[in-house]
Amino acid sequence: MTDNAPTIVSSPKVAAEARRRRTFAVISHPDAGKSTLTEALVLHANAITEAGAVHGKAGRKATVSDWMEMEKARGISITSTAMQFPYSLGDQDCVINLLDTPGHADFSEDTYRVLTAVDCAVMLIDAAKGLEPQTLKLFQVCRHRRIPIITVINKWDRPGRDPLELLDEITERIGLRPTPLTWPVGVAGDFKGVLDRRTGNFIRYTRTAGGATAAPEEHLTPDAAHESAGEDWDRAVEESELLEADGSDYDRDTFLSCETSPLLFTSAILNFGVNQLLDILVQIAPPPHGQLDVEGQQRVLESPFSAFVFKVQAGMDSAHRDRIAYARVCSGTFERGDVLTHAATGKPFVTKYAQSVFGQQRSTLDSAWPGDVIGLANAAALRPGDTLFRDEPVVYPPIPSFSPEYFAVVRGTDPSKHKQFRKGIEQLDQEGVVQVLKSDKRGDQAPVFAAVGPMQFEVAEHRMKAELSAPIALESLPYSVARIVDPEDAEFVNKQPSAEVLIRTDGVMLALFSTKWRLEGFQRDNPTVVLRSLVAAGDN
Known part of the structure; x- marks a missing residue:
């Protein structure tokens, strides 16, 4: 086959x-256990042999998804990560595309980009803390994009809140009705296993050393469960019956229409309940469907190949200064070596260096299908949001x-x-x-970084020094509000006190104001x- 020959697939x-x-993202507030759950899912799918780190646990390795030095040092996810692995359930062979996202609010923009590339989301909630601000914001993004949500209440091995109370909070605060598929046997802090509400059986878990390997589980009949767990089992059965009487049983139509959320209880750090989550994803998470184009028309799966770039990442391999563009396949089939068209420029884009990405690890990718995430190396021309097609x-x-709400002048030291x-x-x-802003007044030697949160500045400063050998100093600017301004009004706005107009690299002119009250006064x-x-x- 020549590079220019179209790939014909039935x-x-x-x-x-x-x-x-099954292409999904894991979303949560920081410290809800997102990276730990991601690692446990990969472990249960046999894609790795031993789970990675839980910070503060001596002797455990770093997680596959948190590979940046700053992530390892701080114990938080700073950048999103893609991982693909096979998983079989009975005679059903699936391919899982798992996207781990940053939980910290300062990296909301990165998480939002990831949510444009998935068909489902797993919303992780801390059993002790319930719904937290960042969880609420990410839920609003999912609702706006009509992304079905599977809810996971994590850390049931630790003291926490009453399960029925947590369900009520989800219903009242976000209007999403939980429909539990499993129910905990044992109060929070004394996790013995779960009642599988679909079969009525008891899934009993056994701890492993440090939770580094998959936890063994036994499936017991109700009678055997009563003998094993006694009052804890009886309480779980009683509460499950209350849920059934209340109409809180799983319904596929309301799940896909984002009215209800199937719910499970887990302890990711102990690998309890993780196997059930993988099975549920295979059974009920929606497969890829046709994407809507910029005109609102659906591009059906069987159309010729198309994909959109949702993330660009450099610095994954210190030995190679290349840049990886993550692209979600929307239609058709991809074959390495295909010559695609970059919609933004109309120029050809050669895919000789297509790769499959598993955290920081990369391997040559020969083909991909709708729902897959492909890594395109040497992608200097690509930006998040770009479309590729054949x-x-x-x-x-x-x-x-x-x-952006934070602004700082950047100077090389x-x-x-x-x-x-x-x-x-x-x-x-x-x-x-970060977003980069410039003006004739400041010049190329003093661009302005604009960010959603201050930790973005720390990442930028670290990468400029560690990866690019160009240390920088940042000087905060007294602005907190940005608005798009038309060119004909830019000069007038720029003369106002406590205001400045800068140009973003995409040509958009931004008027910066010191406070929202200064902005309101100017508008008045x-x-x-x-x-x-x-x-x-977090906006809709």
Whole structure:
């Protein structure tokens, strides 16, 4: 086959491969156990032999999904990660595309990009803390994008709240009715196993050393469960019957329409309940479906190949300064070496260096199907939101930039690193690590970083020094509000006290104000000047 020859694949083949795919993200508030759950899922699928780190646990290795040095040092996820692995349930062979996301609010923009590329989300809730602010924001994004949610109440091995109370909170605060598929046997802090509400049986767990290997489980009949767990089992049965009487049983139609959320109880650190989550994902999570293009038309799965880039990441391999673009396959089939069209420029894009990504690890990828995430190396021309297609043109909706609330002037601290400084700033901007703003007044040597949260500045500063050998110093600016301003009004706004107009690298002009009250005062005094809002973190 030549590079320019189109790949012809029958529609039934494309549809069959798409049905095997389950592409989902794990979302949560920080410290809910998201990276630990991600690692446990991969462990139960036999993609790794031993689970990674839980920070504070001596002797355990770093998680596959948290590979950056800052992630290992701080114990939080800073960047999203893609992992693909096979998983079989009975005679059903599936391909899991798992996307781990940052939980910290400062990295909401990265999480939002990931949520444009999935068909389902697993919402992780701490058994002791319940719904937390970042969980609520991410849920709103899922609701807006019509992403079905499976809820997991984690850390049931530790003291926590009453399970019925947690269900009531979910219903009341986010309007999503939980429909438990499993129910805990034993109060929070004394986790013996779960009642499988679909079969009525008891799934009893056994601890393993440090939770580093898959926890053995036994399936017991109700009679045997009563003998084993006594009052804990009886209480679980009674509460399950209350749920049934209340109409809180799983219903596929209301799940897919984002009205209800199947719910499970786990202890990811002990690997309790993780196997059930994998099985549930295979059984009920929706497979890929046709994506809507920028005009609102559906691109059916059997159409010629198309994909959109949702993330660009550099620094994954210190030995190679390449850049990986993560692209979600939306239609057709992908074959390594295909010559695609970059919709933004109309230029060809050669896929000779396509890769399958598993955390930081990479391997050559020969083919991919709808729902898969492909890594495209040497992707200097690609940015988040870009569309790639073959044969039949299509453009998918762009990914909006969030409204920044923190701003800092950037200056190189080593004059001899001028070239590396400019290259590094450009790279961080293209990856979306921060937004980069400039003006004639400040010049190229003093660009402005704009961020949703201050930790983005720490990541940018660390990467400029560690990866790009161009150390920087940041000077905070006294702004906290940004609005889009039209070019004809920019000069007038720029003359106002406590305001400044800067240009983002995509050409959008942003008016920065010191406070929202200063903005409101300006708008009241100048009603003819049009200032438009950007997307705020957690907005619909």
